[in-house]
Amino acid sequence: MKRARLPLLAVLPVSVISFVLVVPFVAGDHPLRWESGSMLPTLVLKGDKTTTPKTTSADGTTPDTSAPADASPAKVTEEWKKxxxxWGVQLYWEDNPKHSLKYVEQQARTQAxxxxxxxANSISVSFPFYTGTRTSTKISRGDKTPTPERxxxxxxxxxxAGLRTTVRPLMDEKSLDTANGGWRGNIKPTDRAAWFASYKAFMTPYLKAAHSERAASFVIGTELNSMEGDPxxxxxVHGAEQTFSGEVAYDANWDNYVEGPITMPVTHLGVDAYFPVKVADTASVTTLVAGWNDWLDKKATGPLPKITISEAGIGAMNGAYHSPGNFYAKRTVNPQVQANWYTAVCKVVQERKMSGVYWWSVYFDTNPNVKPDDKIASRLDFAGRPLSEKAIKSCFTSDYAGPGTTTAG
Known part of the structure; x- marks a missing residue:
């Protein structure tokens, strides 16, 4: 989705907060939302209600100490089957090489x-990788890209924990001139053959890690509108399927999805769905459902069993229905707006017999058990918002049996 990225979280100096707040909002059909590591405030792990003294890591963040580092994670009641x-959550992870493996494991258990x-029965691990300008041909890891081993x-x-896992590398946008409309969906590599060679070299170690840990899906690309359809x-994808035994998927941006065919040689298609619905904050769930169906009907009517909502989310604030993916806005907090949206999206998933939904998002380094600090946190955060969590739980415990065993296309 087009947005000025920062993507997808850490202690934020006052200067950085000021910078984030003055980032211009890019209006249009691609509402802004978080994803790029460079402009996103990172939250301090806080809110620990125990009396155990907190320890501070080298980068100044405080790990969650609500559970012993060696504690076994909770286990899903019923593991996902075809x-x-x-029923999933997008976990966004900007790694910090100063964090020890013990810290990473502890945070993984907290999030699990x-x-x-x-x-939930599913989790998708999104993490950043990097390029240069919109015309660059090189793809690379950065300091915030976790190693394949981690x-x-x-x-x-x-x-x-019994969770279905997806691996989802996500192109960071900090270098793509977002102030002038640049984003991952309109990159124009000067040499496409070189770009694909670099992309393959970057992806292969992560495909191997996903295969070794029996991940169910690997998202080979996300919101790369301008690169779709390239032969x-x-x-x-064939090479990826030789390395990784699971499902190779692609996640399309919502506007591209409804405007025409997504030509990608993958076994499953996800949609990052931030459909704007021009209604008042007091709109009913039924009205929101109708708004979503109006968008989906532009593509196809009836059941959509081959489609997963790979990202769905909205700010817990006034006016959010008009631009669900706007990360930067900090309007008056309105938890009911977010909760109603979640309820509506869940109804659409069930009524259209989709294969599921992943909520955007939980940040790896935060403590999800505390209320987000709305002075710095994205309004899209749902962890720690009781109404939103209640809506998610209601969705995930519904009697929807799923789309069946149809083959994704």
Whole structure:
């Protein structure tokens, strides 16, 4: 989705807060929302109600100490099986190489326990990778990109909790001139063959890690509108399928999805769905459902069993229905807006017989058990908002059996 990215979280100096607040909002059909590590405030792990003294890591963040580092994570009541809905959460992870592996494991267990507590059966691990300008041909890791080895350990912990796991590398947008409309969806590499070669070299170690830890899905690309349909995807996806035994997927941006065919040689299609619905904050769930269906009907009417809502979210604030993916706005907090949206999206998923939904998002380094600090946190945060969590739990404990065993396309 087009947005000025910062993407997808850490102690924020006053100067950075000021910078974030003055980032211009890019109006139009691509509402802004978080994802790029460079502009997103990072939250301090706080709110620990125990009397155990907190320890501070080298980068100044305070890990959650609500559970022993070696504690076993909670376990899902029923593990996901083919044909069941994917009731999931997007976990966004900007790694910090100063964090020890013990810290990473502890945070993974904290997040697993929280996600299982929502009655989810699935989790998607999104993390940033980097490029240069919009015309660059090089793809690379950065300091905030977890290593394949650290990713494997996190996946192992989530697997132990019984969660269906997805690996989802996400192009960071900090270098793409977002102030002038640049974003991952309109990159224009000067040499596409070189871009695909670099992309493959970056992805392969993560495909191997996903395979070794029995991840169910690997998202080979997300919101790369301008690159969709390139014939070079065929060889890249084929190579991925030789390395990774699970499902190779692609996540399309919502506008591209409704405007025409998504030509990608993958086994499953997800949609990052931030459909604007121009209604008042007091709109009913029924009205919101109708707004979503109006958008989906532009593509196809009736059941959509081959589609997963790979991202759904909205700010807990006034006016959010008009621009669900706006990360930067800090209007008056309105938890009911977010909760009603979640309820409506869940109804759409069930009525259209979709394969599931993943809520955007929980940040890896935060404590999800405390209320977000609305002075610095994104309004899209749902962890710690009781009404939103109640709506998610109600969705995930519904009697929807899923789309069946239809083959995704």
């Amino acid at each position: 044909g069941m809905p994917q 326990e929280y996600v299982v507590g929502l009655h 990713l494997a350990q996190v996946l192992r912990i989530f697997h132990e 070079r995807w065929e060889a890249l």
